[in-house]
Amino acid sequence: MIPAAFEYVAPTSVEEALAALAEHGDDAKIIAGGQSLLPVLRMRLNAPEWVIDLGRIDSLRGVRDGGDHLVIGAMTTHHDVGRDPLVHEHALLISKAITHLADAQVRHRGTFGGALAHADPAGDLGAPALALGSTFVVQGPGGTREIPGADFFVDLFETAISDDEILTEVRVPKHDGWGASYEKFVRIAHQWPIVAVAATVRLEGDTIAEARVGLTNMGSTPLRAHAVEEALAGRPATEDAVAGAAALVADGTNPPSDLNGDADYRRHIATVMTRRAVLAAAGRG
Amino acid sequence: MTATQEPAAQAEIGRDRRRKEDQRLITGRTRWTDNITLPGMLHLAMVRSPFAHARITSIDTSAAKAGRNVVTVLTGADLGEAQGACINAWPVVEDQVTPDHLPMPTDRVAFAGETVAVVVARSAAEARDAAELVEVDYEELPAALDLKEAAAAHESGGTLAHPDLGTNVTAVWRFDSAEAGTGGDVEAAIAEARDSGILIEREYRQQRLIPAFMEPRSVVVDPTGEQITIWSATQIPHILRFALAATTGVPESKIRVIAPDVGGGFGGKLQQTPEEMIAFAVARRLGKPVKFTETRSESLLTAHHGRDQWQRLTLAATKEGTVTGLKVDLLADLGAYVAIVGGGVPVLGAFMFNAIYKFPAYQFQTTNVLTNKAWTDAYRGAGRPEATYAIERLMDELAAEVGVDPLEIRERNWINHEEFPFTTVAGLEYDSGNYEAATARAKEMFGYDALRAEQAERRARGDKVQLGLGVSTFTEMCGLAPSRVLGSLNYGAGGWEHAEVRMLATGTVEVVTGASAHGQGHETAFSQIVADRLGVPFEDVEILHGDTQISHKGLDTYGSRSLVVGGEALVRAVDKVIEKARPVAAHLLEASADDLEFSGGSFTVKGTDQGMAIQEIATAVFAAHNLPDGMEPSLDSEATYDPVNFNYPHGTHLCAVEVDTETGQVKLRKYVCCDDIGVVINPLIVAGQVHGGLVQGIAQALWEEAIYDENGTLVTGSFVDYLLPTAADTITFEIDHTTSPSTTNSLGTKGVGEAGTIASTPAVVNAVVDAVRHLGVNDITMPCTPERVWRAINDGSSGGETTEAAMPHFDETEGGVQ
Numbered sequence A: 001m002i003p004a005a006f007e008y009v010a011p012t013s014v015e016e017a018l019a020a021l022a023e024h025g026d027d028a029k030i031i032a033g034g035q036s037l038l039p040v041l042r043m044r045l046n047a048p049e050w051v052i053d054l055g056r057i058d059s060l061r062g063v064r065d066g067g068d069h070l071v072i073g074a075m076t077t078h079h080d081v082g083r084d085p086l087v088h089e090h091a092l093l094i095s096k097a098i099t100h101l102a103d104a105q106v107r108h109r110g111t112f113g114g115a116l117a118h119a120d121p122a123g124d125l126g127a128p129a130l131a132l133g134s135t136f137v138v139q140g141p142g143g144t145r146e147i148p149g150a151d152f153f154v155d156l157f158e159t160a161i162s163d164d165e166i167l168t169e170v171r172v173p174k175h176d177g178w179g180a181s182y183e184k185f186v187r188i189a190h191q192w193p194i195v196a197v198a199a200t201v202r203l204e205g206d207t208i209a210e211a212r213v214g215l216t217n218m219g220s221t222p223l224r225a226h227a228v229e230e231a232l233a234g235r236p237a238t239e240d241a242v243a244g245a246a247a248l249v250a251d252g253t254n255p256p257s258d259l260n261g262d263a264d265y266r267r268h269i270a271t272v273m274t275r276r277a278v279l280a281a282a283g284r285g
Numbered sequence B: 001m002t003a004t005q006e007p008a009a010q011a012e013i014g015r016d017r018r019r020k021e022d023q024r025l026i027t028g029r030t031r032w033t034d035n036i037t038l039p040g041m042l043h044l045a046m047v048r049s050p051f052a053h054a055r056i057t058s059i060d061t062s063a064a065k066a067g068r069n070v071v072t073v074l075t076g077a078d079l080g081e082a083q084g085a086c087i088n089a090w091p092v093v094e095d096q097v098t099p100d101h102l103p104m105p106t107d108r109v110a111f112a113g114e115t116v117a118v119v120v121a122r123s124a125a126e127a128r129d130a131a132e133l134v135e136v137d138y139e140e141l142p143a144a145l146d147l148k149e150a151a152a153a154h155e156s157g158g159t160l161a162h163p164d165l166g167t168n169v170t171a172v173w174r175f176d177s178a179e180a181g182t183g184g185d186v187e188a189a190i191a192e193a194r195d196s197g198i199l200i201e202r203e204y205r206q207q208r209l210i211p212a213f214m215e216p217r218s219v220v221v222d223p224t225g226e227q228i229t230i231w232s233a234t235q236i237p238h239i240l241r242f243a244l245a246a247t248t249g250v251p252e253s254k255i256r257v258i259a260p261d262v263g264g265g266f267g268g269k270l271q272q273t274p275e276e277m278i279a280f281a282v283a284r285r286l287g288k289p290v291k292f293t294e295t296r297s298e299s300l301l302t303a304h305h306g307r308d309q310w311q312r313l314t315l316a317a318t319k320e321g322t323v324t325g326l327k328v329d330l331l332a333d334l335g336a337y338v339a340i341v342g343g344g345v346p347v348l349g350a351f352m353f354n355a356i357y358k359f360p361a362y363q364f365q366t367t368n369v370l371t372n373k374a375w376t377d378a379y380r381g382a383g384r385p386e387a388t389y390a391i392e393r394l395m396d397e398l399a400a401e402v403g404v405d406p407l408e409i410r411e412r413n414w415i416n417h418e419e420f421p422f423t424t425v426a427g428l429e430y431d432s433g434n435y436e437a438a439t440a441r442a443k444e445m446f447g448y449d450a451l452r453a454e455q456a457e458r459r460a461r462g463d464k465v466q467l468g469l470g471v472s473t474f475t476e477m478c479g480l481a482p483s484r485v486l487g488s489l490n491y492g493a494g495g496w497e498h499a500e501v502r503m504l505a506t507g508t509v510e511v512v513t514g515a516s517a518h519g520q521g522h523e524t525a526f527s528q529i530v531a532d533r534l535g536v537p538f539e540d541v542e543i544l545h546g547d548t549q550i551s552h553k554g555l556d557t558y559g560s561r562s563l564v565v566g567g568e569a570l571v572r573a574v575d576k577v578i579e580k581a582r583p584v585a586a587h588l589l590e591a592s593a594d595d596l597e598f599s600g601g602s603f604t605v606k607g608t609d610q611g612m613a614i615q616e617i618a619t620a621v622f623a624a625h626n627l628p629d630g631m632e633p634s635l636d637s638e639a640t641y642d643p644v645n646f647n648y649p650h651g652t653h654l655c656a657v658e659v660d661t662e663t664g665q666v667k668l669r670k671y672v673c674c675d676d677i678g679v680v681i682n683p684l685i686v687a688g689q690v691h692g693g694l695v696q697g698i699a700q701a702l703w704e705e706a707i708y709d710e711n712g713t714l715v716t717g718s719f720v721d722y723l724l725p726t727a728a729d730t731i732t733f734e735i736d737h738t739t740s741p742s743t744t745n746s747l748g749t750k751g752v753g754e755a756g757t758i759a760s761t762p763a764v765v766n767a768v769v770d771a772v773r774h775l776g777v778n779d780i781t782m783p784c785t786p787e788r789v790w791r792a793i794n795d796g797s798s799g800g801e802t803t804e805a806a807m808p809h810f811d812e813t814e815g816g817v818q
């Protein structure tokens, strides 16, 4: 599998990268970890003339404490995010999701920003990022802008990032003390999720005070299950109560039908996984 | 002269030797075909049809020819007769309908992925780039895709895979025990069972699988020497040479085929491929070395697939569960062409449906059908996994009907160990076996009774996670094959194997085998055999294979034949060396040949301490200074062995699964097997074969399926959608052996290469069905996906069809730059 020939640049600053993007416009593609882009190029599903590599821009890498939120640099690898103590402490849901993401090789190359910019509805990071109320920071010729989570994912493989912009970081509000679980339903270990549910909850005693639930592969974008979140708030963390709330999860979703399951089956699985994820997040799994 | 060698401290046979070939294979130091680079070598890229069935109306190669560093672009018409043809070696019936199979068709493509033009360039990348520029106009034709519809097309006026043939049916092959005189009349048995016994009627699907060997296929052709040399990642260098000569007119003596180290095959490289033929023709035409290495996508699309059958089965039994007859009616999907073994695959299964049992009446029929999909051929087990699946699923159904434990129903019907040799209802003579012993051992390892108790407890409790126990026994005909039997089945070649032993001057030994290893560990196992028999150190034996210039005679590796046929040839060649050495030893020791004993690598004079090692004799023969009068100065020997019978390994496999009834997810809990493969040469290699085989068989039960959409496009065209398991998906297997030495070869060995694959598929599916049988389920279509299991539980079906669409993880419209 050999990609078509392309020119390659590896700028060392975001400004240089933006300049290259401005210069080559539609003929260019950004490469982060290459774990999604390279297969596309090698299968010749796309043939950009220019590939702009963000790999040498140090400022895009790493996790910082931003006060009430964490700042995850777009070029931080899955492996590094997954092992980061700040992420574990303040956004446990992301740590949990990454343990299920692909295999060790892919986690060492693929990046947090690349996965989110790729916007595969079956990607494992969209639902946790949405559930935690993340804000996406992009930089373009006119400076930076912040995109709220709800507006970031537009459609299958489509985000609110403009062609002349780069995703630089993701701001994740801290969820200290929240329990978390990512229930990924697959047939074999290294598969994208057929359906996955990201849940994080704050308990007060035996009561679920607040819950955040995100859905993977239940539509053309990652989804937030607001109805379930509302139904959970103030309910006891019991199997019955959680099951009642989880039953609402599939309403309004539009999951795909493919050889791993049709839409109805996915709706059913989402219900089961939601119950399990919430109970596990509440330490009752 | 005194005895210089201690007797071998430890026998080599039966020893856990680490594989001597692994050092070079695992570190990548070896020469895989794709690593070969020759001076002036050109690279090929194939232009492939996106359509399952279409007329080629024009091919415009001009833009591609103008591509950078492109040497030429050739079509089937350009190559003409020089491209030869892909052969079918086994027309299963006299009047088999066999479509012509040109490596590059000139007017019509019959499956998606078929090559219509080849680009030759100075680099592989440039060849690939130019391939995009070849403009092919197609006129799409309706495609025959559904096996059942295709089988009936000649009557229903349905779509034909090859319109000129007038039918999709290539052959109907039949066996009937009453007609053959090997058993009774199956229809009578069925009528009686319908009246007063038990009749189990089922239809099972053997889904299409892709062999998915680790090394994609690759071929290098060098036409610059006196012999044209072909390196190919093939299982069958000797058969490939024959096919090249037979179809291109190049004399066999002008062709040298080398299978260097080959990274797996599982039957998938038991083929004479269009790509090999095209590379051969292009190299000859240009007079330059060429290389073609397929991508994984090309491999999944065009390397032959396996299985793909519908099985209609009728099992007749008494009320007590004694089987009185079995009737098998198969539809086998051969894909677009009849491949090299092709329609022979279901026929290989024909003799195995009666398995380890004493059925009094048996009838088998296969209808071999052409469709516009990739061709099918041998895949690990070839016909026998399909057969074993059918009968072992039926035996479980019979047990459920009678209301006894599945092991008990098998015991009521199997051949007892005192009854060997046993002639079966399919007319084969089983050499040896002990099903009672293997089953008892497997049960003990499994903790069968405790697991049954847990199952009952979970059922009683209505646990969301149900436990299922699956049983499968198996036997298979190994060691393909007695040439006379092959002849009687109309197969195009024999089944012998060849070996040579060369005693080198310094005392080391070169062994040449006609078996062509591609990952099995022949070099280690064969070295152990020679070391033991000849009494030389293991390290002093070198195994040479896979090059027709070195190993001029052979029939290659498949069908669990290398050890039982190739190993026997080796034993006979070694024995000849010893017999040639005996008079030399007598001469040098000044003793009578009759007074010499050979053991531990030395000839000794009975009752004395006088002796001489075979390696010393080799040196003396090399010098040839002092040999018996008239003796030829050589110990080298060869043997060609044609087996007189197959041999019949067997085993009992037990599997426990947990089924999550809420989701349909199946989790392996425990897997044990006790196989009887006769005498074991190297337990470590055997364990590797069994483990790998188990995973492949389990994968058929749970994960793998090649799926085409309604246009004939392969949906499972990458490993994103064709679910190949990894170590993370399996559990620790517990394996053991009982030993009933084969009586058909001198080492007492039986084949093991296919054992794990054959037995594990039914063991797993039986376990899944067993877990949910109390919920009204008696079948689940393979692979038992969570969705199918869940649907079976919820609507009592067998799970139904899967949706023919892939998950689109790689955006095809991304960026708009196309």
Ligand SMILES: Cc1cc2nc3c(=O)[nH]c(=O)nc-3n(C[C@H](O)[C@H](O)[C@H](O)COP(=O)(O)OP(=O)(O)OC[C@H]3O[C@@H](n4cnc5c(N)ncnc54)[C@H](O)[C@@H]3O)c2cc1C
Pocket: A029, A030, A031, A032, A033, A034, A035, A036, A037, A038, A054, A074, A100, A101, A102, A103, A106, A109, A110, A111, A112, A113, A114, A115, A116, A117, A118, A120, A122, A123, A124, A125, A161, A165, A166, A167, A168, A190, A191, A192, A193, B814
């Ligand atoms: C074998 C395999 C298994 C996988 N399994 C999973 C899995 O189970 N779950 C899962 O979630 N993912 C999985 N992935 C995908 C993996 O997570 C990828 O790493 C991820 O989707 C893309 O990240 P990347 O850094 O490699 O991005 P790239 O492939 O480099 O880029 C992806 C896309 O995003 C764009 N892009 C990248 N960075 C930016 C940026 N900063 N600003 C704007 N646009 C940008 C690129 O132009 C490209 O279009 C798997 C991948 C492979 C190869």
